Amino acid sequence: MDVRLLNHTPDPERAIAAAARLCYAPVGAAELTETMSDEAVRRVLKTIITSGHTSALEHASYTFAVDGVSRAMTHQLVRHRLASYNQQSQRYVTYAQTPAFVTPPSVADDPAASEVFALATRAAFDAYRALVDAGIPAEDARYLLPNAMETKIVITMNIRELLHFFELRCCKRAQWEIRELALAMLALAEPTAPYIFMDAGASCRRGPCREGKMTCGDPYPKAPKRE
DSSP states (O other): OEEEEEEEOSSHHHHHHHHHHHTTOSSOHHHHHHHOOHHHHHHHHHHHHHHTOOGGGGGOEEEEEEEEEEHHHHHHHTTOOSSEEEEOOTTTOOOOSOOOBOOOHHHHTOHHHHHHHHHHHHHHHHHHHHHHHTTOOHHHHGGGOOTTBEEEEEEEEEHHHHHHHHHHHSSTTSOHHHHHHHHHHHHHHGGGSTTTTTTOSSGGGTSSOTTGGGOOSOOOOOOOOOO
């Protein structure tokens, strides 16, 4: 898996603070962006985050490029609907050589299971190629391709949705591949807005686990208190 932060809103914490402060200011957001002190930015961010009035977080967004993940994972990912996606198309991309497949750790750690997995993915691709070579359109032949096949996707989310995504998918109960993606995205985003992302991740970083009876029982260490 290769995860890269392509771009994000410049100075996202200041942009968000200016947008939030505008509601109560006699001057415009452009002036607020230029004149607010760093301390004032932190105060506004603390107020909106701790009060739950987080709509202003939508004014900053992040775009990630993700390669080498499975179709099984991206089917989960796109359930996060408040985001934008562009994914490598199996309709317009025709695969001539055997593509890479994502092998789950539980399979990779078992030699017998690994052999079954490799035979099945190879057979599926060979059947796909046979259909394409026989003149079947790639958009129809692709029905044979397995969920394990690697794909590429571009993701854009605003900070409000990123925090929601991180809460659900950084959790130790999340499916292993999407959790790996979420942790990688958080590691890239956190340095750009350290105050906003200081307690991002699974709900147990901030308080009781929200999984209820489904809790893993192994909480993360608590995040630093927001000052």
